[in-house]
Amino acid sequence: MKRLILGLITLLVFSPVFAENTPAEEAPPAITIGVIPGGNPENVREQGLTLAKELQTRLNIPVNIYISKNYSGLIEAMKTKKVDFAFFSSATYVLAEEQAKAKVLLKKSWHEPYYYSMVITPLRSGIKNLKQLKGKRMAFVDDKSSSGYLYPWAEFKKLGFSEKDFKEMVFTGNHQASIQFLEAKKVDAAAVFSDDDKGEQGAWKKFGTDKKAKYRIIWQSPPIPNDPFAVRQDFYDLYPKTTHSLMFALIDLVQENRGKDTYTEILGSRDLMPATSKQYDPVREMVKALGLKP
Structure with missing residues (x-):
């Protein structure tokens, strides 16, 4: 099997100002978003760096993009808290939900919801x-x-x-x-x-x-069901406002860049829409039928 080199795209920043966070919720020291280079790996790396920079500007929090070498590696990265958020495939999410306590937030759309x-x-x-x-x-x-x-x-x-x-x-x-x-x-x-x-x-x-x-x-x-964007449950419990701010920022970025290739490898090309765990029940049935384990 071909293996892609594990990559972590980080962005150097100056001291951030957490203006939008209230005293009731301290900002996390940084956010790490995991992705899988399922399409064009080089485009994923380039778009990941651009995305990290833009999100950092909007959230006033350092943002890292973690590129996993394979699908199982991304589950493990969330389980071991190397990533806080991740863009999974539908089946990978079902396994990550069980193994790494992933909580689905959004799902991508390129042409249709499926x-x-x-x-x-x-x-x-x-x-x-x-x-x-x-x-x-x-x-x-x-x-x-x-x-x-x-x-x-x-x-x-x-x-x-x-x-x-x-x-x-x-x-x-x-x-x-x-x-x-x-x-x-x-x-x-x-x-x-x-x-x-x-x-x-x-x-x-x-x-x-x-x-x-x-x-x-x-x-x-x-x-x-289209690829979901999920958060680690314990991160969400600590930083719900930051999580929601990131969700809105991603939705805005897709809408603002529709028709361009700026983030399509990572965010899809049409919409990012709210998703629920139940929408992935057909995937769970397939995973169960194959006897897959995390």
């Missing part, structure tokens, strides 16, 4: 369904990725597949890398996200470099 997992193959491959992938090379993103592994793997299990039924299973680390593997003919199929149910907003459209390449969607998941 997104989809899709398994795609090059049109020229002649592969038209999942059963034809036996003996083939398959690209997944991460074993905790909702669209890049868990949802399609649940479907493969229904069909009686096991890991040995593939000639090769590759975990690429992010959706962009999965598309690169497909373009380079290193795999025969890939499980990636699509922000709409037609595939017009699919990962292969966003990250593909071969504009002439044509793909066939051979499987599509039910709608998946």
Whole structure:
């Protein structure tokens, strides 16, 4: 499996003035927000630094962006209090809620309130369904990725597949890398996200470099709740006002930058909207069906 280098983007600041915090709530010494480089890792790093600087200005609190090397690492970072907030995938959040006491606050939106997992193959491959992938090379993103592994793997299990039924299973680390593997003919199929149910907003459209390449969607998941933004419960208990101020700042940033690529890798492109734990019940059912543990 490809591994991305663990990164922590920090920003040097001068002595902050906590003007907006009342005496009833002391400001935290700093805020750390965790993210997963699920798309373009370099863009995540660049946008993370810009986001930290902007949030720091608005909140008058030092802000760090912690880039986890994988999905499980982000759960562990919240559990060990290395991060206070995190942008999880839907399945990672369900596990983090149980293991790291994550409390959901918001969810991203790119095209719709939901997104989809899709398994795609090059049109020229002649592969038209999942059963034809036996003996083939398959690209997944991460074993905790909702669209890049868990949802399609649940479907493969229904069909009686096991890991040995593939000639090769590759975990690429992010959706962009999965598309690169497909373009380079290193795999025969890939499980990636699509922000709409037609595939017009699919990962292969966003990250593909071969504009002439044509793909066939051979499987599509039910709608998946969009990626949530969560806080560590004990942080929220100590700093509810700071938490809400950060939420409003993030919502404002998305609205102010709509149509631009300033923060899209981290915040989505359309909206950040309030979310509840119950909205992720379908994900919990999938996690339970697969027998996943934190």
